[in-house]
Amino acid sequence: MAKWDNMLSMLWMLRSGRKLTAAQLADSLEISVRTVYRYIDALCASGVPVVAESGHDGGIRILESFKETPLFFNSVELRALADAFKFAQGAGYPYTEELENALKKVENGLHEEQRRDLTRQTSGLDVVSPARSPAVVPLLRDLEEAAKNGRTVRIAYRKANAEQPDEREVDPYGLAYDRGEWYAVAFCRRSQAVRTFRVDRIARLEPTEARFRQPEGFSASVYFRNQSEREREADGPMTVIRLEGEPDTLSAVCGHWHLRHYLTERTDREARFRLDIPTMNKYLPIYLMSFGTAVRILEPPELKRRVRDMAYGIAKHYEDDPD
Structure with a gap:
């Protein structure tokens, strides 16, 4: 279990009201007694009033006045929060300033070790923001x-x-x-x-x-999504379209403003769509032709034939032209 998960588990155990020894905590969490004391120091640094009493009836407990549970984040969760802010900022999210203030509050509650880890893990990602009107x-x-x-x-x-x-x-x-x-x-x-x-x-x-x-x-x-459905040429029949290509080329096809709504499955080298046949016949042959040999149609055969016939027709058109 991760460090911060262990600390949170220890906190919930202590909030039960019972006194627990360091050995009991160590056994429950499957960690060493030395680690238990390190976690206690970290909890105290976070403002949790942990008291360790020695003697026959001694043990570790939390003062009854404590009401709030501090937030603990693992490194991936912290990175996700910081990266989400970058994406929101890049998209022009209208409450970016408030989001930044919330993130600062989270950072202020972190241990120094967590702050260093957050800086280290988020320094490699940036989002390039498009130019937008201030209005x-x-x-x-x-x-x-x-x-x-x-x-x-x-x-x-x-x-x-x-x-x-x-x-x-x-x-x-x-x-x-x-x-x-x-x-x-x-x-x-x-x-x-x-x-x-x-x-x-x-x-x-x-x-x-x-x-x-x-x-x-x-x-x-x-x-x-419904708008895209209404823009189809007909209600049916439907067909499965399978395309093969390089990842970047498939990403371009799958990101098409209209076609992306019909994407049903995507792997590194293949994409599947489900679309009505009239729309497929009207728009896809000429669109897929623009990718040349970077995309291969696996199915349906009808779409392959249409693209092949179109390519043959273009070649035939220029067959007798002088060089």
């Missing part, structure tokens, strides 16, 4: 607050390639981070339908007096 963070906060309180907001939204933003009132249901961008999923009162709005395209936001009730159990991530 995105307050917009994310306002949208989340509106979603939480059920308040309609008025936004000036600029569509892609539009010269001027247009105003509309929306009911924010939730936020989603997808492909490096933040999106608000909201009910648009003008179109009377749920829409997605890229937050960095919102030029202005102001609350209104109108209220709304969010659909029960609404999930922004489920909405995104």
Whole structure:
């Protein structure tokens, strides 16, 4: 058992109210008596009032005034917390400052040995943050607050390639981070339908007096998945698509904005998708052609034939061209 797990186990044993000898603790935790005393010193340094009484009725106990249990993290848990902060910061998470303060509180409660270990383990990972408008963070906060309180907001939204933003009132249901961008999923009162709005395209936001009730159990991530399902060419029949290739190439295929929603299994050299045949026939041959020989279609045979016929047609087209 890891050091910090042992210390926490010892703490719970002592909180039972019974006096325990160092030998009893050592036997229960399968450690040495010397290690027990080292752990006691560490608990005392953390603010736990551990008392060791000598004599016939002596033993180790915790003062009854002690109410709180200190937090102990193993090295991997600490690294995960610090790395999670880096990813949140890189994504433009709207409460990065509060998250950093929380992490500092955790670090302040660590032993010097844990602090050194945390610095050593997290120094090798960095997240490169994309350039973002400073206005995105307050917009994310306002949208989340509106979603939480059920308040309609008025936004000036600029569509892609539009010269001027247009105003509309929306009911924010939730936020989603997808492909490096933040999106608000909201009910648009003008179109009377749920829409997605890229937050960095919102030029202005102001609350209104109108209220709304969010659909029960609404999930922004489920909405995104359902949107992809609706964008299929047909309801069926479905087929399994197996692709083989180098890990980096497969990652590019699996990360495609639409295709990734149909990924069912991924290994280092193979990826499996489940997709309806009309959508497969319409979009996949030309998309997979763009990878050349870096991707091999294992199944279905129909997709292989379509790609082969397309490649043959392109070669035939240039067959008689002069060099």
